[in-house]
Amino acid sequence: MKLPQGFKAAGIKAGLKPSGKLDLGLIYSDLPLAWAFMGTTNQLKAACVSRNRSRFSSGDPVHGIVVNAGNANCANGDQGIWDNEDFASLAVNALSLPRVQSMLTASTGVVGRKLDMEKLKTAVPQLVKELELDTDHFAEAVVTTDTCTKQVTKTLRGGARIVGVCKGSGMIHPNMATMLAFVMTDAIVSQEKLREIWPDIVNHSFNQVTVDGDTSPNDMAFVFSSRQARVLEEDFIQGLTEVAQELAQKIARDGEGATKLLTVNVSGARNDEEARKAAREVVRSPLVKSAVHGNDPNWGRILVAVGYSGAVSDMANLKIDLQTRTVYHGKPQDFDAAEISQSLKVNDAVIDIDLAAGTAAATAWGCDLSAEYVHINADYTT
């Protein structure tokens, strides 16, 4: 996809993926970029996550980010920290930038194996030569177990643009299929505003995706702005939210073994946190996921998951709709099970839940649980 003004990107083969596919990517801007960042909450953190967090704390703008797939450079001790720093240096030197701090890093792939710095020494200068005005090669270079690349583009009123690229489909050995998201925009927005709005947007998009409930130590979501095109703040926030949510849906739909995107909309919650939590717990439940896979209108499992989510509900008025048909409303409803089962035989399953306890609403995205998920994750033996 065509990049917003001021951005270049590249993707090439460095030889880190055994498959021989593209595995090294770069996002770059000649002028400094405003940026914001949300990283994994896992106590185990890859070297790149810790370094980006430190860069974020400094408040300094950056010129871009260099990304490798095929090796997570995680749980590698001090060696991993040095290699990560060298990775940034290689990019900075090839770009003739004065400060190594102006380049961020991201790694995804195998945990616990040393990064092949010899390959990167040869590949990174080549990568810089391949910079282009398009994200397609970059999007290919950052995927691991994904079955497709994931890109979204949006043009706002006045012409400002937002382009998002992400990867992720669960965590699968030998790859830790980290969620990485890179959103680029040329909308004029201050670094302060970007950092103010990004956590809330991430909490309502990427942090509402559940494939298997496992949180990778490499998860990161970035937004970068080259600040060149005027935009109304409300348009920008809405556009950025939509891009992030569409990327999140792409991750969920590409979940390991998934045959369906499962969308859970919760309304009537006491507050935003409870709405998000209830939606996440329903979309995470292996029993709900299995029922959706089997086209089974099993509202009991949904009700149970709401119950243990910790979100307060008015049980006497709680309402559950499956594919827009009401199956529970304070008590079981009469419904045509065969008809709902038939309506579930599509690629999109939607559960609407009204907690009847307030006015907050939120959505979570996930996928069904298939026997294929187990095959993918069990039938590999080291």
Next chain:
Amino acid sequence: MKLPQGFKAAGIKAGLKPSGKLDLGLIYSDLPLAWAFMGTTNQLKAACVSRNRSRFSSGDPVHGIVVNAGNANCANGDQGIWDNEDFASLAVNALSLPRVQSMLTASTGVVGRKLDMEKLKTAVPQLVKELELDTDHFAEAVVTTDTCTKQVTKTLRGGARIVGVCKGSGMIHPNMATMLAFVMTDAIVSQEKLREIWPDIVNHSFNQVTVDGDTSPNDMAFVFSSRQARVLEEDFIQGLTEVAQELAQKIARDGEGATKLLTVNVSGARNDEEARKAAREVVRSPLVKSAVHGNDPNWGRILVAVGYSGAVSDMANLKIDLQTRTVYHGKPQDFDAAEISQSLKVNDAVIDIDLAAGTAAATAWGCDLSAEYVHINADYTT
């Protein structure tokens, strides 16, 4: 199994299970029993859970508990509450007891369907006639999707006895396969002491079992004492803990689709709560469960689950043993992957994790995740 002194039990067919198997059970004592109880934390609670909680608050002793399988009498509104009260009344009348409050109730099975009171009116008086000094029929009557009955017996120094019966193997539609545990002892122990020690024992046994992370609205664990045999308090606490933990292991081993019992021992935690949480998160992770199923020595998934558990660890000294072989100790260790994989091809997989952050330890039990789990839970269509 032979009951402790003072107890009788029974199990008969009331016709609630479509299979026609035993589905109505009773535990009874002529003399009042000291008792303690832990119920589900799910906000959705079956009528029997709410009623037992209220009985528990009163502090009064009881004469026993009447149990049905095949119908959870849950999410049935006011009708469910009345039917549950009538269920207790039927038993109390048949036993000629003066107070309905002296009989507890438990239900497990389908959610959202009315209890068949006509069948119970005929069956409960019959049930009372079948009271015997053995738990075998009772144990059969309380199971739902379990593939076997689950009983444990232990004799303490001095002759006091403990007999435990439980059921549970996951939550499966149309049955909500609730975890129910009934532990009976004739050890002399005060009601106060029993209530003081039971929560801690449950937290280190039944609450450390994870099959799929779903919490049933009917879960309950009871202990009853007829107070007839002298015992040292420390012997009693140890024996009760062992019985509860052995029952918990039986539930995990009988997890839906399980081929292995997975035991996760965590040591070196800062406190008991963090030790229990870390063990639970590792045993819950679908990725760890899939790896165990596939005999894959994938320590990365274990490390990641520890990381997101929230338990504090010293990452530089954290140690992971798989089947007693060290695979990670601050950094990846050299190990013979084929040899460990071979050692995993048994019915018991054990993961030992030293967080290196303190002295607290705890264990959690679960099972591997097989394609069979998905088949059980998805391939049923209403």
